Amino acid sequence: MSVSAQSATPSADAAVVFDGVSKHFPASGNSGAFTALDNVSLTVDRGSITGIIGRSGAGKSTLIRLVNGLEKPTGGKVLVNGVDVGALDEAALRALRRSVGMIFQHFNLLSSRTVFGNVALPLEISGMDKRAIEQRVRPLLDLVGLADKHGRYPAELSGGQKQRIGIARALATEPKLLLSDEATSALDPETTQSILELLKRINAELGLTVLLITHEMEVVKAVTSDVAVIDHGRIVERGHTFDVFTHPKHATTRALLSGLAGSKLPDAVVRALKPQPAAGDRAVVRLTFFGAAAEKPLISQLIKSVGAEVNIIAGTIDEIGGAPYGSLVVAYGADAETSGRAERFFTENGLVTEVLGYVA
Amino acid sequence: MSPDLLLRIGSATIDTIYMVAVAGLIGSLIGLPIGIFLATSGKGELFPAPTLNHIVGLIVNATRSTPFIILVVAIIPFTRLLTGTSIGTKAAIVPLTIATIPFVARLVEAAIREIDKGLIEAARAMGATPMQIVFKVLLAEARPALTLALTMTAVSLIGYSAMVGAVGGGGLGDLGIRYGYQRFMPDVMLVVVIVLIVLVQLVQSAGDGLARRFDKKNRKT
CATH class of the missing domain: 3.40.50.300 (P-loop containing nucleotide triphosphate hydrolases)
Incomplete structure (x- = not known):
């Protein structure tokens, strides 16, 4: 760790x-x-x-x-x-x-130097001779995909290109x-x-x-x-x-x-959420699943085992640190029988759940 | 206008150019490092020396706020010590240089302070020494602004050099006062003024052109 x-x-x-x-x-x-x-x-x-x-x-x-x-x-x-x-x-x-290389939010490239000159700067500072600098800078520009821009000035580049130059510069001293x-x-x-x-x-x-x-x-x-x-x-x-x-x-x-795409509930649902259920309300539940669970046909199994209507309110499938991850917000009857069956299903399948509230 | 007068105007023009060039060169050579020092010696900066920074700043301000004509008179003993005389072109160079130093210093300071602090941080992160930062980052990045600063200095010096004419300094100002003003020769005065205007124009255009060439920031893509 x-x-x-x-x-x-x-x-x-x-x-x-x-x-x-x-x-x-x-x-x-x-x-x-x-x-x-x-x-x-x-x-x-x-x-x-x-x-x-x-x-x-x-x-x-x-x-x-x-x-x-x-x-x-x-x-x-x-x-x-x-x-x-x-x-x-x-x-x-x-x-x-x-x-130690460093890259910055505003790139901090020298406007007076070309792309090549900017990447060469840390090498000049470390006292490397011109020929060696030339040999070091070329492959770096290739690495960041800007070999064709070596004679351009930063003002002529887009933000993304400037940051690529920043990265090449940061890597120059290996x-x-x-x-x-x-x-x-x-x-x-x-x-x-x-x-x-x-x-x-x-x-x-x-x-x-x-x-x-x-x-x-x-x-x-x-x-x-x-x-x-x-x-x-x-x-x-x-x-x-x-x-x-x-x-x-x-x-x-x-x-x-909460700012991440897919983890936000629609505004209308958020406004309708109540902390306690009334008769006939539905529970709004967030299911989080990862690894093998992300590959099972969970929704159809859930509908079968709950034996009632299940609404999908929001959902996202994504990758975090290279591992699959899914988040699904569903709504189903908040009555004791339906909830009980749903909870048994979640436990059996190792799903992490969080009850967000109740809607009419 | 008599050929004799034209000859005088010609030699006065050369005198003026000579005074401006020598005073501008020496003044800039001394003013530049002072300006760099002023821009980099504040608290937490590259060469932190806040007390000395304050003292140098005071001296610069004092020199700049002394009217030039008073400066010329006030340093006559010093001028005599250096050049052996207090009149003529050679003597005029001394007060012109003294006035140039703080002028250049403040312009250089302003030009360097304009540079994004992020560039200094990036250079520090690369392991640059303070001197490397001055030469490879600050002076390189400020080159367009420094060019304009030196242009402004030269233009001001042309004006000042005309003023030293009032105290026997030689050059176009001297000619204008002695012939144009004291001998009531408005045509001489007119030519002197026209030559000065042309000189200023030439210097300014050359400076602007050079600064544009150095400026890689405002290029069109």
């Missing part, structure tokens, strides 16, 4: 360990004192794609900046490949940064860890998917560990193997992405999940 509770003893597999990390900003100028991170412990496994999700202001930007020392913790330790980032002097910190700071937040959904696909491919082909922060559950769902939910500077929930999505425990997680 990549996001483990025991982080004081980092496993050999850990790419990044946050060990009781706090970040406190003292009051200055027009802003008061502020605690961005409060005793955060988290382990990021080597080779994983780990997501940290939270609302804006939850502390996730600060958290990711601790990894390459752009911010210093006021308490606790951050270990990158076992090295305590806070203990490094400036020169050692620069060396570490050259081994890092083992890639930090992604809301890298798809400025992109449209379609472009977001293609960038996420690219991150997935890089993770698989280069064995690169990816630590990404985002406020979008779609991003977490699409690429991450592990996730941590951050709220008000604390990690409130963590685990394998599939587990967190299918069994969210914390209210913040549920709130973030």
Whole structure:
């Protein structure tokens, strides 16, 4: 498990360990004192794609900046490949940064440099000679599918293309860890998917560990193997992405999940929902099924065993962290007999159910 | 107009160009690093030195708020020390340079502060040293704005150089005052003004053109 509770003893597999990390900003100028991170412990496994999700202001930007020392913790330790980032002097910190790639929400490409020049920049900074840079940059542009744009300037590219350049630039120094700071937040959904696909491919082909922060559950769902939910500077929930999505425990997680397509009920149903049933009402129930259950003809079996009408109100079948997952909201008679039969059916088939309310 | 006068106008034009070029060059060479320092030495910036930043800022402001004509007179001892004289083209270069330094410094500071902080962060994340950030990111990205800043400096210097004519500085301003004004020769004054306008136009067009070439941001796709 990549996001483990025991982080004081980092496993050999850990790419990044946050060990009781706090970040406190003292009051200055027009802003008061502020605690961005409060005793955060988290382990990021080597080779994983780990997501940290939270609302804006939850502390996730600060958290990711601790990894390459752009911010210093006021308490606790951050270990990158076992090295305590806070203990490094400036020169050692620069060396570490050259081994950690980073991509940004607004791409942060130099407008004065061509595509080639932007990808070459980190190599120039590390003192590589021109010929070697040329040999390194070409395949990177191929990897992100922009070899034909090498002489263009960022202003001539679309947002998705700019982020591809950002990714090629981040990979130039052949890092083992890639930090992604809301890298798809400025992109449209379609472009977001293609960038996420690219991150997935890089993770698989280069064995690169990816630590990404985002406020979008779609991003977490699409690429991450592990996730941590951050709220008000604390990690409130963590685990394998599939587990967190299918069994969210914390209210913040549920709130973030409720925005996902397919998990929302139609407004008319939400308005009609009552907490207690009256005679003749129907129960509205959310069924969650995964793995083998997702492949059974559940609905026809349910109708047979309930022996009454079953309405489908909302539903989605999806993949989370590569595993099939389905969510179905159905309504059936709320009388004791029908409900009893339905519940027996759910238990027999190992379905997770949640009664959302009752409608007339 | 007599050939003698035309010759004087020609040599005064050369004097003006010479003064503007030398003062502009030396002033910019000194003003540029001061401007970079002002833009990068605030609290939490690349070379944090807030106290020194404040002091340099004060000196720059003081120099900029001193009227140029007063500056010229006030630094006569210094001018004499450097050039051995207080009149003529050579002497005029000293106050022109002194006035250029803070002017350039503030324009450079503004040009650098315009750069997106995200670029500095990206460069830091790449492991760049502060000096690498200055040369590879800040100066490179600010090049169009710096070109316009230096153009503005040259245009202002042409104006200032005419002013030093009032205190025996040489150049077109001197010619205009001595012939056009004191000897009531409006045709000389007119030619002087036209030459100055042409000079300013040339400098501005060249600067604008160069800045456009450097600007890769506002290109059409």
